[in-house]
Amino acid sequence: NAGVTQTPKFRVLKTGQSMTLLCAQDMNHEYMYWYRQDPGMGLRLIHYSVGEGTTAKGEVPDGYNVSRLKKQNFLLGLESAAPSQTSVYFCASSYTTYKRREVYNEQFFGPGTRLTVL
Amino acid sequence: GQNIDQPTEMTATEGAIVQINCTYQTSGFNGLFWYQQHAGEAPTFLSYNVLDGLEEKGRFSSFLSRSKGYSYLLLKELQMKDSASYLCAVRDSNYQLIWGAGTKLIIKP
Numbered sequence: 175n176a177g178v179t180q181t182p183k184f185r186v187l188k189t190g191q192s193m194t195l196l197c198a199q200d201m202n203h204e205y206m207y208w209y210r211q212d213p214g215m216g217l218r219l220i221h222y223s224v225g226e227g228t229t230a231k232g233e234v235p236d237g238y239n240v241s242r243l244k245k246q247n248f249l250l251g252l253e254s255a256a257p258s259q260t261s262v263y264f265c266a267s268s269y270t271t272y273k274r275r276e277v278y279n280e281q282f283f284g285p286g287t288r289l290t291v292l
Numbered sequence: 293g294q295n296i297d298q299p300t301e302m303t304a305t306e307g308a309i310v311q312i313n314c315t316y317q318t319s320g321f322n323g324l325f326w327y328q329q330h331a332g333e334a335p336t337f338l339s340y341n342v343l344d345g346l347e348e349k350g351r352f353s354s355f356l357s358r359s360k361g362y363s364y365l366l367l368k369e370l371q372m373k374d375s376a377s378y379l380c381a382v383r384d385s386n387y388q389l390i391w392g393a394g395t396k397l398i399i400k401p
Contacts, residue, residue, distance in 0.1 A: 214300075214393055215393055216296060216379070216381075216390070216391030216392050216393045216394065217335075217379070217381075217389075217391040218391070219388060219389070222388075232388070233388075264334060264335070276322075276323065276342040276343075278323070278340060278342070279387075280325070280337045280340065281325075281337070281389070282337075283334035283335050283336070284334060285333070285334050286333075286334055
């Protein structure tokens with residue numbers, strides 16, 4: 175199993191350009207997430223999905239859009255990139271199980287995409 | 293607001309023991325996770341606590357006190373490969389993970 179994969183690994187954009195980041199998972203997980211990670215800050219949730227065809231906003235959704243047309247894929251779009259969107263983007267997926275009768279859903283992360291917006 | 297606090301950086305010696313603390317204030321609590329992240333890589337899962345007490349997994353242990361909003365990760369018999377950032381994350385009442393900024397652990401020979 176490849177686990178969670180992300181493309182591209184690196185990208186440089188100019189302000190105002192658009193792009194799509196692709197996340198794919200082969201673990202049949204229901205939940206998928208997009209995070210950004212900036213120096214000195216924790217991972218921040220951009221958008222997430224609890225199943226095929228569903229998406230929801232996270233902590234920092236502005237300037238991003240997402241789609242989950244297939245269970246295994248979760249796309250993150252930047253319509254008009256800004257320098258403030260320079261970051262490392264991580265995709266993650268998870269399944270829900272129960273541990274000691276409590277909900278347990280460990281997240282599995284992709285390798286990340288390093289995006290620079292000039 | 294929601295807040296997760298961890299020390300920014302810690303230094304320890306190879307073969308020693310180190311304890312990384314995490315305190316949290318969140319809207320609800322549905323479990324606490326510790327992840328390890330090597331520089332330039334993705335976070336990987338280390339441990340999960342939902343009930344008070346100690347969870348042990350090999351050289352790593354994690355402790356939780358829900359009444360104090362406190363957890364720690366204990367690493368024993370430190371190895372050079374343990375040099376990494378350690379991320380504490382709490383699942384809140386909406387079942388979303390709130391992440392700390394991470395503790396960078398430097399291991400010296």
